[in-house]
Amino acid sequence: MKQNKITIVFTIGIIVLILSVIVSITYGAKAVGLSDIIDGIFGRNTDSFNANVVAARIPRTIFGLIAGASLSIAGVLMQSITRNPIADPSILGVNTGASLFIVIGIAFFNIQSKIAYMGIAFVGALITALFVYNLASLGNGGATPIKLAISGAAVSNALTSLISIFVMPDSSVMTTFRFWQIGSIGGTTNTDILLLLPFTIAAIVISLMLSNNLDTMLLSEETAKALGLNIGLTRGIAAICGVILCSTTTALAGPISFIGLMIPHLIRAIVGSNHKILILSSGIYGGAILIISDVLGRILGRPGELESGIMTALIGAPVFIYLIRKAKLQSL
Amino acid sequence: MIDNSKIFANIKSHRIKYKIILTIMAIILLILVCLNMTIGEKNYSLMEVIHTLLSSENNYIIVKLRLPRTLAGIFCGIAFAIAGNTFQTLLGNSLASPDIIGVSSGSTVAAVFCILFLNLNRGLVSFVAVLAGAASALLIYKLASKDGYSTNRLILTGIGAQAFFSALINWMIKKASEYDVPTAMRWMSGNLNGITTDTLPLLIVIVLLALITMTYLSNSLQALELGENYATVLGVNVDVTRSLLILISVVLIAFATAISGPISSIAFLSGPIAGRLCSKNQINTIPAALTGAILVLAGDFIGQNLLPTRYPVGIITGILGAPYLVYLLIKQNKGGSI
Numbered sequence: 001m002k003q004n005k006i007t008i009v010f011t012i013g014i015i016v017l018i019l020s021v022i023v024s025i026t027y028g029a030k031a032v033g034l035s036d037i038i039d040g041i042f043g044r045n046t047d048s049f050n051a052n053v054v055a056a057r058i059p060r061t062i063f064g065l066i067a068g069a070s071l072s073i074a075g076v077l078m079q080s081i082t083r084n085p086i087a088d089p090s091i092l093g094v095n096t097g098a099s100l101f102i103v104i105g106i107a108f109f110n111i112q113s114k115i116a117y118m119g120i121a122f123v124g125a126l127i128t129a130l131f132v133y134n135l136a137s138l139g140n141g142g143a144t145p146i147k148l149a150i151s152g153a154a155v156s157n158a159l160t161s162l163i164s165i166f167v168m169p170d171s172s173v174m175t176t177f178r179f180w181q182i183g184s185i186g187g188t189t190n191t192d193i194l195l196l197l198p199f200t201i202a203a204i205v206i207s208l209m210l211s212n213n214l215d216t217m218l219l220s221e222e223t224a225k226a227l228g229l230n231i232g233l234t235r236g237i238a239a240i241c242g243v244i245l246c247s248t249t250t251a252l253a254g255p256i257s258f259i260g261l262m263i264p265h266l267i268r269a270i271v272g273s274n275h276k277i278l279i280l281s282s283g284i285y286g287g288a289i290l291i292i293s294d295v296l297g298r299i300l301g302r303p304g305e306l307e308s309g310i311m312t313a314l315i316g317a318p319v320f321i322y323l324i325r326k327a328k329l330q331s332l
Numbered sequence: 333m334i335d336n337s338k339i340f341a342n343i344k345s346h347r348i349k350y351k352i353i354l355t356i357m358a359i360i361l362l363i364l365v366c367l368n369m370t371i372g373e374k375n376y377s378l379m380e381v382i383h384t385l386l387s388s389e390n391n392y393i394i395v396k397l398r399l400p401r402t403l404a405g406i407f408c409g410i411a412f413a414i415a416g417n418t419f420q421t422l423l424g425n426s427l428a429s430p431d432i433i434g435v436s437s438g439s440t441v442a443a444v445f446c447i448l449f450l451n452l453n454r455g456l457v458s459f460v461a462v463l464a465g466a467a468s469a470l471l472i473y474k475l476a477s478k479d480g481y482s483t484n485r486l487i488l489t490g491i492g493a494q495a496f497f498s499a500l501i502n503w504m505i506k507k508a509s510e511y512d513v514p515t516a517m518r519w520m521s522g523n524l525n526g527i528t529t530d531t532l533p534l535l536i537v538i539v540l541l542a543l544i545t546m547t548y549l550s551n552s553l554q555a556l557e558l559g560e561n562y563a564t565v566l567g568v569n570v571d572v573t574r575s576l577l578i579l580i581s582v583v584l585i586a587f588a589t590a591i592s593g594p595i596s597s598i599a600f601l602s603g604p605i606a607g608r609l610c611s612k613n614q615i616n617t618i619p620a621a622l623t624g625a626i627l628v629l630a631g632d633f634i635g636q637n638l639l640p641t642r643y644p645v646g647i648i649t650g651i652l653g654a655p656y657l658v659y660l661l662i663k664q665n666k667g668g669s670i
Contacts, residue, residue, distance in 0.1 A: 153494075
C-alpha cells in the first residue's frame with residue numbers, strides 16, 4: 001500500500017517536472033513549438049530564430065531545476081538535524097548571511113567570477129547558520145521552533161542593516177546588488193550550471209548516503225546513540241551538505257525563500273519520513289515548483305518578468321502561516 | 333508589621349529618579365534639536381537660527397529643510413516608539429513590536445503602492461496606510477488565534493506575514509522605474525530626506541492626541557500587563573482597552589510610515605530602553621516617546637554629518653538596534669521566557 005503511494009508520488013512528480021520543463025521552454029515573450037525544442041536541443045537548424053530562443057531558455061530551466069531541488073533538499077536536511085519543522089534556509093537567516101558576504105565581496109574585493117560568489121556565499125551561510133542555531137539553542141528546551149524563527153528573523157534584520165551600509169555609498173554596487181538580491185533564475189549560463197553541478201551532486205549523494213543515519217536520528221538521541229550512531233558527525237556532515245546546497249544556489253540566483261520549507265512538508269505529509277524517499281521526491285518536486293514559479297513570474301510580470309524569489313515568497317509565506325496555525329500550541 | 337514609611341520613601345525616591353531621568357532626556361533631545369538645526373552642509377550659529385525662526389525670515393535651508401526634517405524626526409520617533417511600547421506591553425514580549433510582527437510592513441506595502449503607482453498625495457497615502465496597517469494587524473491576529481491565542485504563534489505568524497509583505501514591496505520596487513529607486517529605498521529602511529512642511533501638521537496633531545490618550549490609558553495598560561483576569565478584577569474593560577490601544581498604535585505607525593518610511597528598530601528599541609532607564613514596573617509612555625525622538629534625531633545627525641557617506645536615518649538606527657536585538661534574544665532565551 002505504502003509502496004504504491006510512493007510509486008504514485010514519484011510518477012506524478014516526474015510527470016509534473018517534465019511538463020513544467022516543457023512549459024518553461026515554450027512559454028515566454030516568444031512562444032515556440034515542440035519541434036523547435038527538439039531542434040534547439042540537438043543543435044539542428046541553429047540559424048532559425050526559434051531554435052535560438054529555445055537555446056537561451058534551456059540553461060534557465062535546467063538551473064531552475066537544480067536550484068529548486070537543492071533548496072528543497074537543504075530544507076529536508078535542516079529540518080531533520082534541528083528536529084524542527086520550520087527550519088528553512090530563509091527562516092534560519094542563511095540567505096541573508098550569504099547576501100552580506102557577497103555584498104562585501106562586491107564592494108571591497110571586486111569579485112566577479114561565479115566561483116568566487118559561490119565560495120564567499122558558502123562561508124557567509126555557514127557562519128550565519130551556526131550563529132543562529134547556537135543563539136536559538138540557549139536556554140531550556142534547545143532550539144524550539146519559536147526560538148529558531150525569532151533568532152533567524154533577528155539576525156536577518158541585523159544583517160540587512162549591515163548590507164545597506166555597504167550598498168548605499170556606491171551606486172554601482174547598489175545596481176549589481178539590487179538585481180542579485182531579488183532572486184532570479186534568469187541570466188544563468190551553461191558555464192554556471194557546469195560549475196554548480198559537481199557541488200550539488202556531491203552534496204545530494206552524500207545526503208542520500210546519510211539517509212539511514214538520519215532516519216535513526218529521528219527516533220531519539222538515546223536510541224540513536226545506543227544503535228552506535230555518531231550523532232555529532234552525522235549532524236555535522238548533513239549540515240555542511242545543506243549549507244552547500246543552499247549557499248551555492250543563493251550565490252548564483254540570489255535569495256529564493258520558502259521552497260525549502262514548503263516542499264519537504266508536503267512530501268513528508270504524503271510519503272512519511274524515510275529520508276531516502278524524502279530527499280529524492282523533495283528534489284523532484286522542488287525543481288518542478290521553482291520552474292513553475294519562474295513561469296508564473298513570467299506570466300504575472302508581463303511585459304517584463306517577476307523574479308522567482310518573489311513568487312516563491314508570495315506562495316510560501318502563506319504556507320508557512322498555515323503550518324504555524326496547524327501546529328499544536330505546546331510544540332511552538 | 334510592614335514599615336510603611338520605608339515603602340513610601342522608596343516610592344518617593346523612585347518618583348524623583350523618574351523626574352530626573354525625564355529631565356535629562358528632555359535636555360538631550362533639546363541639544364540634538366539644536367545640533368540638527370545648526371549643523372549641516374552650511375553651519376549657522378544658534379542665534380541665527382532662533383532669529384530666523386522668530387522673524388519669519390525666508391531662509392530656505394533653515395525654514396524649508398531643517399525645520400521640517402527635525403520636526404518629522406521628533407514626531408515620527410515618538411509615534412514609532414509609543415506604538416512599539418504599547419504592542420510590547422500588550423503582548424507581554426519585547427519581540428512583539430510592530431516592526432517584527434509585520435504590521436509596519438502592511439502599512440508600508442500600501443504606502444509604496446499609493447506613492448509609486450497611484451501618485452496619490454501624502455494625506456491620502458497616510459489614510460490608506462492606516463487602513464492597510466489595521467487590516468494586517470487584524471489579519472495577523474485572526475490567523476494566530478486558533479483554539480486560543482498565543483503570543484508565540486502571533487510572533488511566528490507575523491514573521492510569515494512580514495516575508496509576504498517584503499516580497500510585495502520588492503516586487504513593486506522592481507517594477508518602479510529606475511529613477512524612483514532612491515525613493516523606493518526609503519521604503520526599505522526609513523529616511524527623512526525631502527520632507528515638506530505640508531505633511532507635518534496632521535502628524536503632529538495625531539501624535540499629540542495619541543500621546544495624551546495613551547498616558548490617560550496607561551493605568552489600564554498597566555493592569556493589562558498583570559494579566560487579563562487581574563485587569564478585569566481591577567475594573568478594566570479588557571477588550572475595549574486593548575482594541576483601542578492597538579488601533580491607536582496602528583494609526584501612529586501608519587502615519588509615521590507614510591511620512592518617513594519604516595525607520596528601523598525605533599518601535600522595537602524605545603520601550604526596552606525606557607524600561608531599563610526608568611522602571612520596568614510601570615508603563616513608560618513618556619520616557620519611551622522621548623527615547624524614540626532622541627534615537628531618530630541622533631541617528632539622522634550621525635547619518636548626515638558624521639560619516640563619509642550620507643546614510644538615511646533608518647540604516648543608522650538599524651545598525652544601532654541590531655546588536656541590542658541579538659542581546660535581548662540571548663537574554664530572553666537564557667531566561668527561558670519564550
